[in-house]
Amino acid sequence: MDLDAYVAEHGGEWRRLEELSGRGRLDADEIDELVALYQRAATQLSVLRSRSPDPALVGQLSQVVLRARARLTGRPRPSWAAVGRFLLAGFPGAVHRAWPWWCGVATGFSLLTFFLIWFVAGNPDTASAFIGEEAAVDLVESGFAGYYTEFTAPTFAFHLWTHNAWLAAQCLASGVLIVPVGWLLWQNALNIGVVGGVMVSYGRADVFFGLITPHGLLELTGVFVAAGVGLRTGWAWIAPSAGLSRGQAVARAGRDGILVAVGLVGLFAVSAVIEAFVTPAPVPVPLRVGLGAAVWLAFLAYVLLLGRRAPRSPADPR
Incomplete structure (x- = not known):
């Protein structure tokens, strides 16, 4: 040439x-x-x-x-219409399509956590083996409650936001391998179970549940959603939908994972604000718990009602 x-x-x-x-x-x-x-x-x-x-x-x-x-x-430009589609259909639809998975995760996690609390509370020697007797006493007397006031509220909220978003990202990214998701959930269940068991064994169950419930309902639900969507992606690899190759099934399920990842950034921002500003607030416990429960129920209504109307995805392996 x-x-x-x-x-x-x-x-x-x-x-x-x-x-x-x-x-x-x-x-x-x-x-x-x-x-x-x-x-x-x-x-x-x-x-x-x-x-x-x-x-x-x-x-x-x-x-x-x-x-x-x-x-x-032409160059695609972000628009309020695209944001609206994401908030009204994209994110709630992706969460709703995976509801059997994250509801299953929530059920298993809750049963395991309450069993650990019951077991540790009934066997004080177990708590000593996990964290030591002196650490257990310090946790009950000031450590657990002091955790929520150790830093200024804005700093604490930012730390919680990034920590929980990173945990969710790990669950979503490693879901195709399945085992890492189980390990991450076990670590969190063990932590809550041991701390809760120690508090209950020392007669401070009211302090434990009064502090963890306001933010924990929404925060843990976000973790359950991330883990469930991640596991759903893994199942798409194991048992792809009819007419799809494994790669296609995982890619389509992964697109739902991306929508969920973006949406959970907002969820964890809300839960971090509740944990940093509401959980340690000097107001009656029923008020704190009621506010946290109201936000949690609002989220469930949002994803289940709007998600039900969103178009179904061919990535759904059910």
């Missing part, structure tokens, strides 16, 4: 294409010319890639073709 002759023959068209791509408003004739030049340049770029040893020329023409394509197709 005579590269110099090829460039001499088509270089004028490439320059014209570059000029039209960078021009402001085009009339109808210029748009038709832009389309024709783009189609020819794309074909010529393919020829150069297969026959030309000059990477600089290939790179230069690639940039021209990409700019022309962007001019023809």
Whole structure:
């Protein structure tokens, strides 16, 4: 291939294409010319890639073709309509499609956690083995309640937000492997079970449940949703829906995972605000718990009612 002759023959068209791509408003004739030049340049770029040893020329023409394509197709712009679709259909729909999974996770996690609380409370030696007798006494006397007032509320809220969002991201990302999700859930159930068991064994069940319930309802639900959606992605690999390959099933389930990941960022922001500002507030326990329960029920109503109306996804492996 005579590269110099090829460039001499088509270089004028490439320059014209570059000029039209960078021009402001085009009339109808210029748009038709832009389309024709783009189609020819794309074909010529393919020829150069297969026959030309000059990477600089290939790179230069690639940039021209990409700019022309962007001019023809337009650049997607974020809009309030897209945000509305996400909030009213995308996120609640993805959560609703996975409800058997995260409800199953919630049930198993709750049963395991309450069993651990009961077991540790009935066997004080077990608590000592986990955290030590001195640590247990410190936890009951000041450590547990002091955790919620150790830092300023805004700093504490930001820490909680990032920590919980990272935990959810781990559950979603590792769901295809299944086992890591179980390990993350076990670690959290064990932590809550041991701390709760120690508090109950020392007669401070009211303090434990009074502090953990206001934010825990929403926070743990977010973790359950992340774990359930992650496990659903793993199941799509094990048993893909009819007519889909494993890769297709996982990719489609993964798209729901992305929607859930973005939505949970907001959920964990709300739960962090509750934990940092409401949980340690010097107000009656029923008021704190009632506020936390109201926000939790509002979230469940949001995802279940709006999610039920959202279009079903072919990624659903049920």
